[in-house]
Amino acid sequence: MALLQPNRTFLSYREVSAALLREMGIEVLLLDIDNTLAPYEQPEPDEQIRLWLQSLARAGIRAAFLSNNHGERVELFNKTLALPVRYDAHKPLPRQAKKMMKRLGGNRKNTALMGDQIFTDVLCAHLAGIRGFLVPPIVDRTDRGTRFKRRMERKILKRYYKKHTDAPDIRVGSPLTKEYIKT
Numbered sequence: 001m002a003l004l005q006p007n008r009t010f011l012s013y014r015e016v017s018a019a020l021l022r023e024m025g026i027e028v029l030l031l032d033i034d035n036t037l038a039p040y041e042q043p044e045p046d047e048q049i050r051l052w053l054q055s056l057a058r059a060g061i062r063a064a065f066l067s068n069n070h071g072e073r074v075e076l077f078n079k080t081l082a083l084p085v086r087y088d089a090h091k092p093l094p095r096q097a098k099k100m101m102k103r104l105g106g107n108r109k110n111t112a113l114m115g116d117q118i119f120t121d122v123l124c125a126h127l128a129g130i131r132g133f134l135v136p137p138i139v140d141r142t143d144r145g146t147r148f149k150r151r152m153e154r155k156i157l158k159r160y161y162k163k164h165t166d167a168p169d170i171r172v173g174s175p176l177t178k179e180y181i182k183t
């Protein structure tokens with residue numbers, strides 16, 4: 001179960017500022033794309049993503065994409081950003097995360113992976129020995145498989161919130177996430 005516990009949860013990637021990353025000792029940030037930075041249907045990064053990535057770069061934080069999606073989607077999303085990228089990353093397998101960490105000169109202490117899925121992103125981070133940050137999915141699906149997964153995630157996050165009583169509740173469907181997704 002510890003492998004599935006996020007180190008930290010955030011309501012959105014936008015809350016993860018360069019200053020906060022610095023404070024946490026993070027210098028290398030591996031990023032999931034789909035539903036973490038943009039919905040599946042959004043082919044290119046918007047201005048907010050661009051500005052956020054620029055602010056990280058200015059602070060000397062190296063970011064890279066680590067996506068399970070296919071090359072075409074990831075390359076198009078990254079076209080104007082030109083970050084280091086791995087598509088078909090097979091998360092939660094940690095191999096590509098470790099490779100990317102090394103490529104960016106990171107180590108287990110100063111690297112984190114941020115994504116919207118516990119069983120993919122958080123698990124991958126922990127198998128790679130790095131920190132896992134969790135955000136709620138930007139657009140949630142409502143099919144049976146996803147509903148089942150969300151139920152499992154809620155159970156896992158229950159334990160997280162017992163320990164982190166002051167953390168915002170990012171569980172899908174919580175008033176906070178509903179409100180956040182609206183804005």
Ligand SMILES: [Mg+2]
Pocket residue numbers: 032033034035036115116117
């Ligand atoms: Mg995702």
